[in-house]
């Protein structure tokens with residue numbers, strides 16, 4: 001540290017979190033004398049999963065100046081318009097949580113209120129007919145959104161499904177080009193200052209000692225610094241998000257190249273399917289109190305669309321968050337900060353948010369405790385909001401066919417979620433956040449997709465006579481269908497990208 005400036009940042013871990021942080025710091029501090037080093041251990045490896053994202057990742061990539069075609073080609077990415085949930089509310093159900101709006105406001109009243117009124121009168125087409133990303137996804141079509149707000153193709157966004165290992169390599173190349181230094185080795189000791197417990201240095205197995213001013217703990221579930229050294233503590237959310245294990249198994253592509261991720265509910269958890277350009281990522285997230293590892297693996301293997309391309313990767317986790325995500329001179333980012341299970345592909349987004357907040361509150365040598373306190377407050381809030389949204393998927397079910405679903409259906413949700421669910425059930429109102437990642441269309445998709453139907457609709461939606469509303473809905477649904485059918489096939493868009501970068 002020199003004159004109160006942070007000069008050396010040491011990032012522990014070279015998974016998605018470590019390399020995203022390194023790339024972002026190398027970009028944000030370009031031209032300034034900040035040394036950034038990443039320590040990673042090939043012997044320990046990375047978690048090896050994390051392939052589906054949410055649209056915000058595009059802002060991260062754009063900020064770093066990534067060219068989309070190059071990124072898509074090098075990470076074997078596909079486009080993602082949302083997630084299809086199968087068998088969640090009831091066996092046989094299917095709905096898509098899209099990255100986009102449902103319909104459009106009419107007379108200052110939210111679209112879904114008009115739809116609820118039409119539904120009560122018996123003439124509403126299915127809600128998903130009013131979401132362009134859903135209509136396109138159901139046809140395996142994709143196109144980029146239009147920047148023109150008058151164009152119906154401006155009503156959606158998109159994310160990516162990519163090979164996480166290739167994304168980390170892509171970020172690493174970017175960061176190293178900008179001066180980030182990588183050190184291979186396993187940390188065996190963490191040295192703390194006796195006076196205040198700040199981390200002073202880490203010691204590698206080789207005996208090498210590496211000092212820094214700021215440490216970013218991206219060491220995954222281990223939390224080598226934040227927990228191993230600082231004992232920041234962990235808040236366990238298993239009572240609401242009971243899945244605690246997963247098995248992942250990629251296979252060759254034999255099914256459709258869907259522009260969406262699939263999450264199919266099973267007896268004691270759920271299965272994911274994430275199609276990439278070169279393979280399909282599959283996994284089973286499950287609760288060990290209700291099924292065994294072998295049964296879970298068999299359930300996954302039995303439904304693979306082709307033969308596996310690797311050995312099964314078994315993982316264990318505890319859903320929850322670190323009690324302090326910034327403690328003294330250690331900021332935990334990634335799995336070391338918490339894990340809320342992969343149902344809505346939120347982990348990489350939480351990494352991105354953490355990096356943004358770290359840059360907002362980047363410390364100087366005075367280590368003002370307010371920086372850490374505000375960072376922590378904002379990050380804890382994000383984790384809670386994602387948590388509530390995830391719990392909704394498990395709790396809002398009518399399934400009673402297995403002990404696991406009985407448990408989920410009858411659990412007591414957090415008060416914050418109970419209030420939101422009651423408000424929607426009563427009058428179709430969605431509680432919106434100023435901060436927090438899931439907005440009205442996301443909540444609507446899951447509430448209605450999982451059969452929570454409001455008892456009443458907004459009386460203001462009654463201004464439009466029934467025949468006029470019926471016609472308006474029909475016209476709107478036609479517009480979405482026509483726009484979706486005019487889009488190219490998802491596979492064709494990817495082929496075009498591959499040809500352009502060849």
Ligand SMILES: Cc1cc2nc3c(=O)[nH]c(=O)nc-3n(C[C@H](O)[C@H](O)[C@H](O)COP(=O)(O)OP(=O)(O)OC[C@H]3O[C@@H](n4cnc5c(N)ncnc54)[C@H](O)[C@@H]3O)c2cc1C
Nearest residue numbers: 013014015017046047050052187219220334335342347348
């Ligand atoms: C089953 C499952 C499915 C998931 N699916 C998704 C998804 O679809 N979308 C999504 O956004 N997220 C998903 N995630 C989360 C996502 O995988 C992680 O958020 C992401 O990979 C970041 O992990 P990480 O970098 O924090 O940790 P890791 O990938 O575990 O990396 C930890 C790093 O720390 C290093 N390290 C650890 N200990 C030491 C030590 N002592 N010395 C030196 N180095 C050390 C390791 O070598 C490694 O480089 C999923 C997670 C799980 C468990």
